[in-house]
Amino acid sequence: MIDLHCHLLPGVDDGPSELEESVALCRRAAEDGCDMIVATPHQRHPFWWNGDRPLLEERLAAVQGCLGEEPRLFLGGEIHLDSIELLDEVQALPHGSLASLAGSRYLLLELSRQEGYGPDPEEVVHELLVGGWKPIIAHPEMYPWMREDETLFDRLVEGGALLQVTAMSLTGAFGHRARGIVNRLLDEGLVHFVASDAHNLSRRPPGLSAAFSTLSEGWGEETAHALTTANPRAVIEDRPLPGQPAFR
Ligand SMILES: [Fe+2]
Numbered sequence: 001m002i003d004l005h006c007h008l009l010p011g012v013d014d015g016p017s018e019l020e021e022s023v024a025l026c027r028r029a030a031e032d033g034c035d036m037i038v039a040t041p042h043q044r045h046p047f048w049w050n051g052d053r054p055l056l057e058e059r060l061a062a063v064q065g066c067l068g069e070e071p072r073l074f075l076g077g078e079i080h081l082d083s084i085e086l087l088d089e090v091q092a093l094p095h096g097s098l099a100s101l102a103g104s105r106y107l108l109l110e111l112s113r114q115e116g117y118g119p120d121p122e123e124v125v126h127e128l129l130v131g132g133w134k135p136i137i138a139h140p141e142m143y144p145w146m147r148e149d150e151t152l153f154d155r156l157v158e159g160g161a162l163l164q165v166t167a168m169s170l171t172g173a174f175g176h177r178a179r180g181i182v183n184r185l186l187d188e189g190l191v192h193f194v195a196s197d198a199h200n201l202s203r204r205p206p207g208l209s210a211a212f213s214t215l216s217e218g219w220g221e222e223t224a225h226a227l228t229t230a231n232p233r234a235v236i237e238d239r240p241l242p243g244q245p246a247f248r
Contacts (some may be wrong), residue, residue, distance in 0.1 A: 137162070
């Protein structure tokens with residue numbers, strides 16, 4: 001399996017603070033069946049701006065150095081939709097401060113927890129798609145205001161965005177509400193990825209195997225494979241998801 005959303009870099013956000021913790025986190029993920037992980041530190045977040053790409057790359061190399069070959073790590077970012085100015089930063093890729101997922105055209109975007117803060121997600125998704133980027137919205141089930149606008153994520157997917165749900169939401173570890181939203185999105189075929197969004201070994205641990213089992217039981221093994229392996233692999237290899245049209 002391949003984990004596209006994991007806070008594994010030491011000392012850059014609310015993930016591990018020390019290198020040893022990062023290494024332990026990655027080893028746990030590997031034991032649980034992940035052979036590739038994208039490190040996604042918060043970016044453009046009010047608490048963790050993380051605009052220093054060389055520093056992020058350096059930390060990634062340090063973790064990989066301790067791990068050896070496996071699991072294989074890549075750099076990415078969980079980009080907070082704080083302002084429309086982020087479109088200028090995206091234009092600067094592959095240089096500048098932001099990191100796409102493993103250097104691909106796929107971007108992991110986090111919406112604000114507060115409704116109405118930041119730019120209109122539909123507008124940003126549209127602009128990114130026009131620019132040839134593939135926006136992935138992180139954990140739609142985690143935004144408290146979603147209850148007020150249940151159809152936003154349906155519209156975003158219709159408009160071309162992809163959705164990533166969190167493994168612990170799917171398994172019920174984050175409660176009924178998160179699980180209910182994830183179940184509905186899965187039933188409607190709107191989910192493209194399941195990722196761990198791991199932060200530590202205690203409360204938010206890595207691992208996708210429990211989610212794989214839940215998916216297999218509820219939606220079939222083919223879906224479980226697509227969301228944990230085949231679709232994330234397409235991201236790492238910077239190609240369209242299986243069954244989707246070629247990039248322009
Ligand atoms: Fe995250």
